[in-house]
Amino acid sequence: MLAEIRGLNEECGVFGIWGHDQAAKLSYYGLHALQHRGQEGAGIVSTDGQYFKSVKGEGLVNEVFNEEKLNSLTGKSAIAHVRYTTAGGGGIDNVQPLLFRSSTGTMAVAHNGNLVNANHLKQHLERSGSIFHSTSDTEVIVHLIKKSKKPRFIEQVKEALSLLKGAFSVIILTRDKMLLARDRNGLRPLSIGKLGDAWVASSETCAFDLIGAEFIREVQPGEIVIISDDGIEEDRYAPMEQRAMCAMEYIYFARPDSNIDHVNIHMARKRMGKQLAKEMGHIDADVVTGVPDSSISAAIGFAEEIGIPYEMGLIKNRYVGRTFIQPTQELRERGVKMKLSPVVQVVRGKRVVMVDDSIVRGTTSRRIVKMLKEAGAKEVHVAITSPPISNPCFYGIDISSDEELIAAGRTVEEIREAIGADSLTFLSPEGLVEAVSRPFDDENGGLCMACFTGKYPTEIFPDTVLPHLKELSR
Numbered sequence: 327m328l329a330e331i332r333g334l335n336e337e338c339g340v341f342g343i344w345g346h347d348q349a350a351k352l353s354y355y356g357l358h359a360l361q362h363r364g365q366e367g368a369g370i371v372s373t374d375g376q377y378f379k380s381v382k383g384e385g386l387v388n389e390v391f392n393e394e395k396l397n398s399l400t401g402k403s404a405i406a407h408v409r410y411t412t413a414g415g416g417g418i419d420n421v422q423p424l425l426f427r428s429s430t431g432t433m434a435v436a437h438n439g440n441l442v443n444a445n446h447l448k449q450h451l452e453r454s455g456s457i458f459h460s461t462s463d464t465e466v467i468v469h470l471i472k473k474s475k476k477p478r479f480i481e482q483v484k485e486a487l488s489l490l491k492g493a494f495s496v497i498i499l500t501r502d503k504m505l506l507a508r509d510r511n512g513l514r515p516l517s518i519g520k521l522g523d524a525w526v527a528s529s530e531t532c533a534f535d536l537i538g539a540e541f542i543r544e545v546q547p548g549e550i551v552i553i554s555d556d557g558i559e560e561d562r563y564a565p566m567e568q569r570a571m572c573a574m575e576y577i578y579f580a581r582p583d584s585n586i587d588h589v590n591i592h593m594a595r596k597r598m599g600k601q602l603a604k605e606m607g608h609i610d611a612d613v614v615t616g617v618p619d620s621s622i623s624a625a626i627g628f629a630e631e632i633g634i635p636y637e638m639g640l641i642k643n644r645y646v647g648r649t650f651i652q653p654t655q656e657l658r659e660r661g662v663k664m665k666l667s668p669v670v671q672v673v674r675g676k677r678v679v680m681v682d683d684s685i686v687r688g689t690t691s692r693r694i695v696k697m698l699k700e701a702g703a704k705e706v707h708v709a710i711t712s713p714p715i716s717n718p719c720f721y722g723i724d725i726s727s728d729e730e731l732i733a734a735g736r737t738v739e740e741i742r743e744a745i746g747a748d749s750l751t752f753l754s755p756e757g758l759v760e761a762v763s764r765p766f767d768d769e770n771g772g773l774c775m776a777c778f779t780g781k782y783p784t785e786i787f788p789d790t791v792l793p794h795l796k797e798l799s800r
Contacts, residue, residue, distance in 0.1 A: 338422070338722075339363035339529040340436040340516070342405040342497040344504045344553045346524035350399030352537050353406040356526075357387045359533035362581060363438075364410035367421035371434035374401035375501055378432050382407075382421045402524075405499045407436040410724075419460040423499070426468050431479070433471075433500050437464040438529055439493035439514045440722035442786050447489065467496065483507075484550060484563035491784050493572070493721035495545070497527055503554040507563065511570040511783045512547035513721050513774055515586050518558075525553045530584040544587060569772035570783035574723055576762050576773075577712045578620050578683045587764050587772070592623045597761040598711040598753060599627030599681060606632075606751045611707060612676040615639030617666070617683070617694060624711040625681035634679065639672045640694070666694060674702030684712045685741065686725055688732035692745040699746070708747040713755050713778040714738070720786050725777060755779060 339360030343349045350372045357368055368390045369382025379399045383390035387408065407422035423436040441447070444463035447470065452458070456469045470486035471479075483498065483505060493513035498505040506527050508516050519526040519539035526539045534541050545551055547566040552559040572579075575586055582592035602624070614636045616625025629636035643665050678698055685691050695706045714733035719725045728734035732741055742750035753761070755778055759771040766772030776782045 338410055338438040339408045340405070340438050340495060340497050340527070341407070341529070341533055342403075342436070342499065342504055342506070342527040343521070344403045344525045345555065346402055346521060349402050349404040349524075350396050352521070352526075353399075353404045354387065354391055354396055355537050356528060356533040357406050357408050359536040359581070360408050360529055361387055363529060363579065364408035367409035367418075368407065369409075369421050369423050369436075370396075370399055370404055370406040371423040371425050371436075371499060372399040372401040372404035373432075373434075373499060373501060375403075377401075378425060378427075378434060380423070380425045380434070382418070382423070384418060384421060403499060403504060405434055405436045405497045405504070407438075417460075420462045422462070422464060423497075424460065424462065424464050424468070428472065430472075431500060433468065433498055435464055435468055435499075436497045437462075437467065438495045438516075438722070439509065440720060441466065441490050441494060442492035442720045442784060443490070444492075467494075480505075480550075480552060480561070484561070487550065487563040495529060503552055506545050506551040506553070508545045508547050508549060510548035510564045510567045511774070512566070512772075513570055513572050513783070515571065515575060515580070516545040518542045518545060518551065525558060527553075530580055530586075532581045532584040535583065541585070568783050569766055569768070570770075570774035571764070571772055572721060572723070573712070573758065573762070573773040573775050574684075574719075574777070577758075582619075582623055587766075589762060589764055594762050595620075595623035595683075595711065596627035596630075597763065598758065599624035599629075600631040601757040601761040602681075602709050602711050602751065602753045603628045603631035605754060605757055606709060609679065609707060609749070610677060611679045611705070613637045613639065613672065614679045614681060615672070616681045617690075618642040621681050621683045621711065624683065628679065628681050628709060632679075637669075637672045639669050639678060639680075639698070641667045641669060643667070666697065668697050668701035668703075670701045673698055676703055677705040677707070678703045679707045679709055680747075681709045681711065683710070684715060685710055685732060685745070686715055687730055688741070688745055691747075695746045705748040706746075707749040708742070708745065708751070710750070710752045711761075712753055712758060713775075714741070714752050715777045717777050717780040719777045720782070721774065721776075723777070 341356035353370045367384045368387045371380045381395045423434040425434045441463040451469045474482035474485045476482045494509045495514040495516035496507045519534040521539040548564040580591045614629040616622040716733040764771045
């Protein structure tokens with residue numbers, strides 16, 4: 327089962343707009359703002375209330391779209407998607423939004439996250455006659471909707487969503503409405519905004535800033551929001567369960583200018599750096615530097631707290647993608663060598679504190695430590711603004727096997743030795759919760775910390791078909 331789930335893992339971005347003359351072009355800009363969430367495929371589906379148009383392709387947003395293609399996407403409503411895939415999950419068939427046409431209506435779906443029971447559901451659907459054209463679990467959602475015997479479309483969607491386990495933010499576009507939904511734990515973000523009379527939805531609020539939209543609120547866990555020409559309607563498909571926003575959104579994935587649950591990502595990362603400096607205590611060092619881009623905020627906070635100058639000791643090549651979200655280990659290795667360069671004048675002869683957001687496989691950390699020492703750094707002390715990632719994630723991040731994780735089964739000292747650092751310090755789980763400061767009272771601050779603690783907010787491998795799922799095929 328693990329091998330099957332592994333090929334479906336993804337970390338993506340979704341965007342939608344309803345009721346704007348330039349829906350497709352605004353979606354294009356929205357995807358640019360979300361490009362950091364996926365660099366291997368992009369797509370937009372638009373509708374004028376009668377016909378649907380789709381453009382999608384593999385590559386970056388500006389590689390997939392041009393003026394001619396955007397002009398072909400007519401209509402006042404559109405949904406869009408940027409995709410990151412793991413090995414075995416790529417290909418144009420899996421690039422979203424997925425568009426489905428049938429005698430009962432047309433719909434397009436964009437989905438961010440990972441369904442832990444996708445294979446279980448798919449096997450049941452295939453036994454009842456469904457045929458799948460992609461390996462994306464997004465297609466599972468649509469088949470569940472079409473299998474429902476409920477009389478109204480909204481009820482069909484609610485029933486389908488109630489069967490899903492895991493992480494998802496979903497946008498569904500039909501001829502007369504746009505639907506937004508989040509999983510009942512809120513593992514993946516999804517926000518609602520307003521641009522004049524138009525409604526906008528996005529994985530991150532930074533897309534609202536780019537197009538000039540006003541943030542209204544988050545879609546709540548277990549909620550379904552229906553947007554149409556009549557306005558906005560709020561409903562639920564399931565009660566909210568334990569809040570569990572993915573901690574890695576705050577640590578790594580989200581852009582610093584985004585807000586999640588009213589917490590600014592830059593400020594949260596800065597507090598992580600300060601908290602890490604407090605937990606590390608006294609250290610003899612000359613300069614603090616951060617690994618660009620996601621660790622800069624934390625490095626600034628660390629330097630402020632410890633009273634050591636922050637310097638730009640590492641420069642990023644802006645034309646090389648993130649190594650963490652490259653699909654194969656070979657590409658990760660090559661990417662690390664291409665993407666970063668040390669500033670020799672900053673680090674030569676210095677005792678350097680290198681602040682980074684996480685250590686996953688150890689490839690990046692080992693290479694950066696080596697680069698800094700080759701550039702003349704006397705010592706390199708590594709400070710990580712997250713706890714050790716020692717457990718696989720099944721909710722959409724590319725760490726689905728503990729064999730890939732350097733922290734699995736190793737002590738901090740063994741990890742330090744493996745990456746060649748002079749010292750290594752991780753932020754504690756308690757320190758992370760305190761630094762993020764989400765407005766929730768439970769012990770984890772409403773965060774999913776399963777990759778650090780091994781405590782998953784959902785069941786991972788359901789053993790039996792849900793009783794009411796059987797009713798769908800009767």
